[in-house]
Amino acid sequence: MISLLMLIIALAITTHLVNTLGATAIKNTLWVIFTSLPTNTSQDVRNQKALQKEVVRLRAELRGTSSQDEFAKWAKIRRTLDRKIADLEKLTGSVNAARTKFDTQAGFVRWASTSGAGWAVSLWYRREPIFWIPEGWVPGYVEWGLSFPKAPIGSVSIQVWTFAVAQVLRVVAPVIGSLITSVMFMRKPVAPMPAGSGEKVKEEL
Amino acid sequence: MSSVFVDSDLDPLEPTLQSILDQKSLRWIFVGGKGGVGKTTTSCSLAIQLAKVRDSVLLISTDPAHNLSDAFNQKFGKEARKIEGFENLSAMEIDPNGSIQELIEGAEGSQNPLGNMMQDLAFSIPGVDEAMSFAEVLKQVKSLSYSTIVFDTAPTGHTLRFLQFPAVLEKALSKISQLSGKFGPMLNGILGAQGGPGGVDEMMQKMEGMREVIGEVSKQFKDPDLTTFICVCIPEFLSLYETERMIQELNNYQIDTHSIVVNQLLFPQKGSTCEQCTARRRMQKKYLEQIEELYEDFNVVKCPLLVEEVRGSDKLRKFSEMLVTPYDAPAED
Numbered sequence: 279m280i281s282l283l284m285l286i287i288a289l290a291i292t293t294h295l296v297n298t299l300g301a302t303a304i305k306n307t308l309w310v311i312f313t314s315l316p317t318n319t320s321q322d323v324r325n326q327k328a329l330q331k332e333v334v335r336l337r338a339e340l341r342g343t344s345s346q347d348e349f350a351k352w353a354k355i356r357r358t359l360d361r362k363i364a365d366l367e368k369l370t371g372s373v374n375a376a377r378t379k380f381d382t383q384a385g386f387v388r389w390a391s392t393s394g395a396g397w398a399v400s401l402w403y404r405r406e407p408i409f410w411i412p413e414g415w416v417p418g419y420v421e422w423g424l425s426f427p428k429a430p431i432g433s434v435s436i437q438v439w440t441f442a443v444a445q446v447l448r449v450v451a452p453v454i455g456s457l458i459t460s461v462m463f464m465r466k467p468v469a470p471m472p473a474g475s476g477e478k479v480k481e482e483l
Numbered sequence: 484m485s486s487v488f489v490d491s492d493l494d495p496l497e498p499t500l501q502s503i504l505d506q507k508s509l510r511w512i513f514v515g516g517k518g519g520v521g522k523t524t525t526s527c528s529l530a531i532q533l534a535k536v537r538d539s540v541l542l543i544s545t546d547p548a549h550n551l552s553d554a555f556n557q558k559f560g561k562e563a564r565k566i567e568g569f570e571n572l573s574a575m576e577i578d579p580n581g582s583i584q585e586l587i588e589g590a591e592g593s594q595n596p597l598g599n600m601m602q603d604l605a606f607s608i609p610g611v612d613e614a615m616s617f618a619e620v621l622k623q624v625k626s627l628s629y630s631t632i633v634f635d636t637a638p639t640g641h642t643l644r645f646l647q648f649p650a651v652l653e654k655a656l657s658k659i660s661q662l663s664g665k666f667g668p669m670l671n672g673i674l675g676a677q678g679g680p681g682g683v684d685e686m687m688q689k690m691e692g693m694r695e696v697i698g699e700v701s702k703q704f705k706d707p708d709l710t711t712f713i714c715v716c717i718p719e720f721l722s723l724y725e726t727e728r729m730i731q732e733l734n735n736y737q738i739d740t741h742s743i744v745v746n747q748l749l750f751p752q753k754g755s756t757c758e759q760c761t762a763r764r765r766m767q768k769k770y771l772e773q774i775e776e777l778y779e780d781f782n783v784v785k786c787p788l789l790v791e792e793v794r795g796s797d798k799l800r801k802f803s804e805m806l807v808t809p810y811d812a813p814a815e816d
Binding site: 345346347348349350353354356357360 | 720723724727731769770772773774776777
């Protein structure tokens with residue numbers, strides 16, 4: 279059952295990656311992707327951004343208008359601003375509601391594709407041996423432990439295998455991670471200062 | 484939302500209050516504005532003009548600093564009283580805080596701790612005191628039969644604040660009613676011994692009544708066929724600012740308003756050497772232009788500053804003419 283063995287490893291790596299990259303970061307990325315799709319929500323988000331810009335612009339305009347000298351103009355800007363702010367609040371409310379709903383759904387999908395999938399697989403294949411160990415390698419009670427809970431005696435059960443993979447990942451992943459970061463760091467060295475740049479700065483000043 | 488409610492069949496540029504006189508369905512007319520701009524004079528004048536075209540008119544002052552008595556040189560009280568020299572015009576002065584005060588004092592008299600708590604709860608809802616005082620007025624007025632009632636409101640600017648809260652009020656009060664429906668019998672059982680008169684049920688009935696009354700009041704006031712609001716201001720920055728705010732607020736409350744009275748306009752005589760007057764006239768002109776630009780869909784009535792106090796029926800009668808026939812300004816330099 280090589281494929282089952284690999285499947286467990288793949289699942290473990292995915293789960294680990296998702297957890298280290300951060301659920302929030304993934305959620306945010308998914309949200310950005312979701313809002314760039316042509317849906318009602320993305321329309322709302324675009325409108326919200328436009329409205330925000332509009333409100334900022336109107337605020338600046340209001341500040342730039344003298345209420346004493348041009349009261350009519352000032353009051354009209356103020357009316358528009360009040361209306362836009364009310365609209366913006368309404369829109370923000372609906373976008374936030376959509377966001378919460380999306381987050382819940384995305385969270386469920388994330389859980390289902392990582393931890394949930396792991397649970398399902400290990401439950402489904404609980405009687406399947408992942409691989410056999412040669413007879414006599416370990417004493418009987420260890421054999422019993424390795425096949426715990428349902429796999430036939432003399433084999434390694436899916437639960438034990440999952441546990442083992444997770445333990446190894448926990449140790450190895452940080453090492454790989456730091457290796458990757460150090461390689462990236464070395465590939466992208468800090469741009470060396472061109473000679474005489476200090477004088478140039480002085481001249482510019 | 485910012486657009487104002489305008490009757491399509493009236494000439495928007497007419498600088499008089501004739502449209503209000505002509506709109507026979509109007510039952511409640513509010514006159515409001517900041518202190519010292521001539522609210523009382525305007526409301527008295529309007530009442531006088533209305534009395535000419537309606538069967539009976541009642542003028543009510545809800546301002547604690549009662550000015551009606553001063554304006555007509557006649558004492559008015561909590562009961563409607565005919566104004567001397569008029570056939571169908573009455574006036575009364577009520578204290579908006581009076582009715583709520585009585586209610587609270589009444590509650591304090593009883594020995595029911597729960598009742599007290601409930602009353603405190605209900606009365607801490609913002610605007611409920613105004614709503615109750617208006618409800619009181621409406622109850623009084625309903626039994627009398629006046630075709631039109633003119634309110635001279637207090638210059639607090641929050642006179643109609645409660646109209647913003649009907650939803651909140653309704654919700655809060657219905658919650659309280661619900662709670663009492665569930666726990667009322669139990670509480671009555673516990674408090675039965677010391678509850679005495681005014682148990683939970685009676686309390687709830689009062690609350691329910693209050694809720695209905697407030698709903699009724701706001702329904703009437705939001706109907707542009709029944710109610711309108713006249714803003715009084717003077718052509719100065721602060722007054723204008725407050726007026727704009729008030730009009731926006733009224734729009735939020737969905738109260739009809741399409742009339743502005745600009746008071747205390749200066750018209751210096753031709754060749755006048757009064758430096759202050761001409762300087763002030765210039766400033767007033769500036770704001771008047773702004774008013775006309777901003778409120779193009781309003782009836783903007785312009786009233787001059789007189790050289791005497793407008794007091795007494797005769798002077799008010801004379802002044803009131805300016806609400807229907809535009810003031811003929813003297814020629815200027």
